Amino acid sequence: MAEMSQKTMETVQRWLNDPTVDEETKKELRSLENDPLELEERFYRDLEFGTGGLRGIIGAGSNRINKYTVGRATQGFARYILESHRGEGKPSVVIAHDSRHYSPEFAVEAALVLAGNGIMAKLYPSLRSTPQLSFSVRHLGASAGIVITASHNPPEYNGYKVYNSEGGQLVPHEAERVIASIQEVDSFAAVKKLTREEAEGQGLLVWLGEAEDQAFVDTVAGISVNRDLIASSLGEDFKIVYTPLHGTGNIPVRRVLETIGFKNVYVVPEQGQPDAEFSTVKSPNPEEREAFTLAMKLGEEIGADILIGTDPDADRMGAVVKNGQGEYVVLTGNQSGAIMIHYLLSQLKEAGKLPENGAVVKTIVTSEMGAAIAKHYGATVFNTLTGFKYIGEKMTQFKKSGQFTYLFGYEESYGYLAGNYARDKDAVLASMLICEAAAYYKGQGKTLYDVLQELYGQFGYFLESLESRTLKGKNGLAQIQAIMTDWRSNPPEEVGGIAVQEVLDYAQGLDGLPKENVLKYMLADGSWFCLRPSGTEPKIKLYFAVRGQSLEDAEKKMSNLSGRVMARVDA
Template structure:
């Protein structure tokens, strides 16, 4: 182990000598003695608690997801909850988990540490979607929430996300308080923990049941924009293929579709059951066409109008639509968002339910198309930083002031929320609303592709793209930092002969938003691109957006912008 840096060597030794760490974990570390690079990566830092929580590769080590890093985070979160001002009596936290490796174990471990701190842990007995956790925090009047998930990351990852009493992911000032509490946990001996038997006997571990599932399903069904239309038979005419991609969406999506009268729902059988390896896909990500391969095959067999997929924790929804020629076209997050905004607002207006002070909230990297549709209906549009926690924060502001009524929020990365019942994106409501839109327009002889084309003709031909570079490990972090510094200190003046009008540096805290390491460049022709290091993965993302005079013009403009920027990145 001599090739390892001394600081890492000391950390490894401290784990091997710690009486609070089990023998199996120590054996895993001893087996790596001849692999200094792996040990260095496992211990060169503490797994970072970001605004969303923890996310990383499962394994032993301070830079890995395991019961010890989670225990330490839980101890810090418990201290935060105990110091929160809400209410009197025992504090409570709701806990859910997805279908990943060790998700049930990490969820129970979280519950036992909270119980050790005198906090009632309300635990779902099996996998549940992230948005249901957000709903349950509010429904049960809890003081916070935890969900064990790594969303659509590869199988070797898991994560730990924490929620506030409103059911939203922690925003930066809240996360900073939790991080400070976690830093105070210098040793695993400080982590307070009960056994499962002790926690249950003391009423500090409560298992949640059917009541919360039914309340969630009923609430989501109630967000229908035109339930009367569905009940009159429109729902029965639509043929749907749905894939939960081995995750948590299977039962709740089907339950709500059934409540709304959709009877022709076909589940992709190979992807129906939970599978921690996500063995039928390269990535369980409904943003990628490859994830829909099996759904498209089934769709062709049953003549499906729309294919719907949700990611493992069911907070993101992707849709694929059959066009007039019978071909299946995948919608981007921005396209689905525009369709949902238009459908929802048109139905609310038709039924006299569109609030005069209505608001739509989107992120700074989301297309302007949905925003312009919302303004067309008289709504106010708000921009937030990337991350649904900021949309949730806006919802709380509206609820407190009464100045605006939240109608819809979304982000380009396939996250949508209609209704006020949660503070996180919800693939269940997105699935049911896009199925409802398909039913409504099918009655008019239109596919969702036809609707999208109509929206382009009215509002302009918007096109967007996303590229990313993955840079793993210690060196990757430094490279991403260097890249951001280079673009910040030496921004381009023009691209392809088009002048760069403005550079927005969100690290300065623009437009009243929190400071974040994001750069957005606005070009003279109305196009823009954005550089954003991921907060949860070792990658940097590049967002591109243009508005053209036709589909062909928009596609050409987008390719030109994307190629030019990425070529400069390579330099």
């Protein structure tokens, strides 16, 4: 075991000697005794609890997600909840889970640890979406929420996300307290836990169901701005193909679309059922064209007007429409966001319901096109760091101060929310809104592609792209840090002949935002690019944005900008 550090050896031995660790887990670890590199990867650190919670590969080890790391995290979270609880009666936590391996088991594990700490766990018995969890925390007046999901990560991953009493993911100052609380849990023996029978008998484990499901569906459907029109005429012959990509979206998306009046919703049969292996796709990610292969085939067969897809926990939505040549085009998150802002704000204005103090919130890596449209309708635009938790935090600030009325928030990574019912992105709502917009414009003889071209003509040809490099494990983490250090200490003066006008280093805490390891370079022609290590995956992401006089001009600028930046990153 020469390649294993002394610390790792000691940690492995501690797991093997721990009476609270089951025999199956110990057997898995013993099977790896001739693979020191694998043991080093599994034990060189504790799985990091970031602002989004835990996310990692399933398996035995301190740097893996398993019932022990979930139990320890829940014990720390329970302490935080008990210290923070100010209301009357027992604190309570809503728990939901997706279709991944061990998601139901991890959800029950979390519930029984909460119960062991005297906290009531309100648990959904089968898969539910992340946005429904956010809604339910608010709707049921819970102290907090937990969702077991790894979003659109590969099948070997799972995750554990925690939510505050507002239904939002923890922002840094909250997460820091939870992390400190988890670090105090120095052994698995310190994790308090009841059996399922004890928890149910003491009223500390409560099962949620149809009443909560219906409340969520009714609330989302209530955001529709042209419900009567869809129900009376537009929904009759409008055809939607939908893929839930083997995840949690199937039932809520169909229920909401039917509720507002869509009659022809076709679910891709091969992808309708939950499947922890996501066996029909390379990645269950609606950001990728490949995820829509089967949906496009079905769309051609039935003559669909729009194709939509949601990721496994149904917080991200992707849409596919036909261009002028009748070919399928996958809309980017920025394009879908721009269309939805335009549709929502124009319809509210037409109905005389657009508030004077309306606000649209986006992230620092999201296109400026949506911002330009929002300002056109008189809305104030706010920028946040990447992560919907920051958009949720803004929503809560608006609600408390009354200074602004929240209208819409979105990220380029296919996350959208309208309405005040949740504090996380909602693919169920986004599916409804994009289909409603498509049906409305079809009534005017236009496709969403036509609408997008009109918006480009009016506001400019905005073009964005995203590049990422996956660098796994201990060495990958070091490489990502080296790239950030290089660009921070040696910023370019120009890129492709265009001067760099400003370097925004968000690690310094700019514009009143929390500190984050993000670099953004503003160029003289209005273009920009941004380097950001992912908080949930072993990746560094690079965002690029340009604005051209025409699509051709924008594409030329993009090729120049991204090509030169990526050449330096890869070098």
